[in-house]
Amino acid sequence: MASAPQQLDDDKDRSNRVVAMNLAQRKQAFGYDPSKSGGVFEIKRVGYSDAEFLFFGWDKAIRRNTMQLIEVQKGNNSDTRIAIIRRMITIIREYEVEDFLWESHRLGRNVTLSARLRDNAGLEQFLMREFFPEDPRSR
Numbered sequence: 850m851a852s853a854p855q856q857l858d859d860d861k862d863r864s865n866r867v868v869a870m871n872l873a874q875r876k877q878a879f880g881y882d883p884s885k886s887g888g889v890f891e892i893k894r895v896g897y898s899d900a901e902f903l904f905f906g907w908d909k910a911i912r913r914n915t916m917q918l919i920e921v922q923k924g925n926n927s928d929t930r931i932a933i934i935r936r937m938i939t940i941i942r943e944y945e946v947e948d949f950l951w952e953s954h955r956l957g958r959n960v961t962l963s964a965r966l967r968d969n970a971g972l973e974q975f976l977m978r979e980f981f982p983e984d985p986r987s988r
Contacts, residue, residue: 887944890904901920901921902937903919919936930980947964
């Protein structure tokens, strides 16, 4: 008979395998060359003054996909949602400086977006529609 600590380890290992399989099966949300970029954002929690989202994507330093929990504070932003979008854009710009492909689940197709600073307002608006379609600013 397995002891309780062994059972907990087995459950934890099984859970980690399921999470790894699910993440491996996800399609890229931006980019297409895993040696250059690409990743998936998943919002986990949105509060009044803070939020958390996951970024699963290519890490240039270690040359492999990693999952990171990103914590966001509202700070000087008008609300937490725009703070989330701006942090996502910061991550995107670590990998992309010009045009990039975004896999839009909302639209059901790939969309070419611009990471250029001059196109920031359009990128913010598009991502607000992607992640917060009910927000009046995303219309």
